[in-house]
Amino acid sequence: MPPKIDEEKCEGCGNCVDYCPGDVFELKDDKAKVVRENDCLDCGSCAEECPTQAITFDE
Ligand code: SF4
Numbered sequence: 001m002p003p004k005i006d007e008e009k010c011e012g013c014g015n016c017v018d019y020c021p022g023d024v025f026e027l028k029d030d031k032a033k034v035v036r037e038n039d040c041l042d043c044g045s046c047a048e049e050c051p052t053q054a055i056t057f058d059e
């Protein structure tokens, strides 16, 4: 399942960009965006490394 980002919570730290093995995220205007959701490998790293719990997954 592709990740979703709560932009109210995102601080633009870049962890999700750095840790994602599928290169799913990009930072734009200091907010993470899901740009390649089909490349998500469901590893969970992005949510684990996000300091503000901004990343969730659709059920
Ligand atoms: S679950 Fe893994 S592959 Fe999917 S977006 Fe997060 S870090 Fe990337």
Ligand code: SF4
Pocket: 005, 009, 010, 011, 012, 013, 014, 015, 016, 017, 031, 032, 046, 049, 050, 051, 052, 053, 054, 055
């Ligand atoms: S890890 Fe969380 S706070 Fe950091 S850029 Fe990604 S979504 Fe935003």
